Amino acid sequence: xxxxxxxxxxxxxxxxxxxxxxxxxxxxxxxxxxxxxxxxxxxxxxxxxxxxxxxxxxxxxxxxxxxxxxxxxxxxxxxxxxxxxxxxxxxxxxxxxxxxxxxxxxxxxxxxxxxxxxxxxxxxxxxxxxx
Numbered sequence: 001x002x003x004x005x006x007x008x009x010x011x012x013x014x015x016x017x018x019x020x021x022x023x024x025x026x027x028x029x030x031x032x033x034x035x036x037x038x039x040x041x042x043x044x045x046x047x048x049x050x051x052x053x054x055x056x057x058x059x060x061x062x063x064x065x066x067x068x069x070x071x072x073x074x075x076x077x078x079x080x081x082x083x084x085x086x087x088x089x090x091x092x093x094x095x096x097x098x099x100x101x102x103x104x105x106x107x108x109x110x111x112x113x114x115x116x117x118x119x120x121x122x123x124x125x126x127x128x129x130x131x
Contacts, residue, residue, distance in 0.1 A: 002121070006117060006118070006121070009113065009114060009117045010110065010113075010114055013084060013109070013110045013113035013114065013117075014106065014110045016084070016113075017084055017088065017105070017106045017109035017110050017113065018103075018106050020084075020085055020088055020109075021088045021092060021102040021103070021105045021106055021109065022102050024088055024089065024092050024093070024102065025092055025101075025102035028093065029092070029093065035093045038089050038093060039089055039090060039093040039094060041086075041089075042085070042086035042087070042089035042090045042093075043086075043090060045078075045079060045082045045083065045086035046083075046086050046087065046090060048075065048079055049079050049083055049086075052075070052076060052079060053119075056119075056123070060126065061122070061123045061126035061127055062126055062127060065127050073123075073127065076120075076123055077120075079116070080116050080119075080120050083112060083113070083116050084109040084110075084112050084113040084116070085109075087105070087108060087109050087112050088102075088105045088109050091104070091105040091108065092105055
């Protein structure tokens, strides 16, 4: 049953990324302060993702959870949900003139969402078991 969830996450991420990227390019790009704040927050989320992956590679999910406590899983879930929008923000909002079109961000965000789904399954199974 899990395989269906993994497979169906791809079209769901594609549709969600398409809608989000389109709205981002039409609404947020026009407001300079909001664009800058969202871009900086998104860079922070992506840096947290890189730090999490480095931690998981270095010591694994169980030791990371033991080292950081319950905050590790909370941060992991926040990165899981905020990751694809953060990537879209970084790609689309970096240039106010909009030289990077919104539809180029959709495949990157969809692939990133798929990676995050696989990472979520791996971390959850390592921390809480296969059930």
